[in-house]
Amino acid sequence: MWRERRVPGETEIFVAWQEWPEDRALLVVHGGPDWDHSYLRDPLAQLDCQLLLPDLRGCGRSGRVPEYHPDGVMGDLVRVLDAFDVERADVLGHSYGGMVAQRFAITRPERVRSLIVSGSSVLPVPPDAFEGWAERDEIMARQDEPWQRVGLSPEDVRAEAFAAAPANIWRAEAMPGYLRRLEEVRFGTEWLRQLQAGILVTPRLPDAAQRIAALDIPVLLLHGRYDMTFPVSLVQPTLDLIPRARAVVLEDAGHMLHVDDPDGYLRAVREFLDGAALDGGLELGRARPV
Template structure:
């Protein structure tokens, strides 16, 4: 089902189908090898808000599918909905199943990185290549920045302060963007589900999203790990750990970049990810030597 009339007014609303029992809002653009983009967990986030600058370019070489995960954006929020990794992985797999996609490349941003990592561990045959950007998914002491993001209470001033944490380049963070994200965060149901996901103390949610080291070390996939050097939300050490543990990983660190790699360095991000996904090479599991 397409929400065509609404989408004219709000580009965040695209298509809709039921994935693992959850009516899911998702974007489906382009043609070619399927590429699933999984957004982060900031207040007022949606797939479109997260990926809008890179979807058009990536869609020139791939079929880009970008859903709102349950609890975020314009996906339904059923009463009493549970929010945890089992639910999110199930929804992502349910979306692939409903679209008839047997195997996809995954790009996960922050929270979405933890989700992509968990999906690849649980169903490795459903994943071709993996991109983890500013990713959660390993245990780390929660940063003041992430604690502030997950502890957000709605006000324009609070949103403005959060956006200052996200971006290294402050010119990207103006009052208009802060107003848009603030208004997104107070749409009906948005803050209620957001507050229900990450109540204090919030270290436990970092830990709950972490995959086991042995499982990460056993991943057979070609993996690109990306991080912003000046990221104040998720520490660079996370990506150093992931790049060390994943046998077929490569690491790219963007200088003068905060947590918004795909926004602060959109053109470079597209080239890097596009080249990684397009390069020739075996994608079957390689024998592990460690």
């Protein structure tokens, strides 16, 4: 059962959490960034560990601040771990949250036991990453580009999320459930306003792959084969740079891989957290069904 807590500090951070008797915690960082954590609850709720899913500052039910520099977010995540008496956590980040999670591992290595980069990338996305993918070109051509308009509301962000669903979900069978999930998300505009003002600093650090490799921690790259935001082609070059990294590519999934293939996603995360990645239990390829 999900419980709720607010962590005080520079800005109040809302955390949805699940308790588990064993001494292991998974800190989950959502994407968007003007979304909340809720779209990631399922299937992670089935894991046998303590789950901590905060809303990033300015998102969901967390407090608002004048600026959204990633260093402030790092401090927020430390406060969340401190509030739950977690010395070191396994950390999972999805999409934009994947870059936040990487920065957290690099800048707060003493707080991170392992790292899962889900539907995101360690390496920068090159301009020609999706060249020749006609189906993606057709889907993207139908997408609205509202981000240059001033005065956007949370409802505008919600509408964009619904419009972008075909670019995020690969399996048609998964679409109805995904749209229902979007209905529950608390959307915002705080980060978007910083982006429009040209003052939003990327959480991606230079030479992130080399810096993560130097941490010598287990890393899982968890990706959908048909991700239209972060190309699967970046997985293998990342593995070449991070010796302790392993990868699972879900063959019938897109950017929201946990929605397209919840069983494969859950199995990959569970095996990784159980230590399978340390002895070669995860390989690049199709994840075996649960």
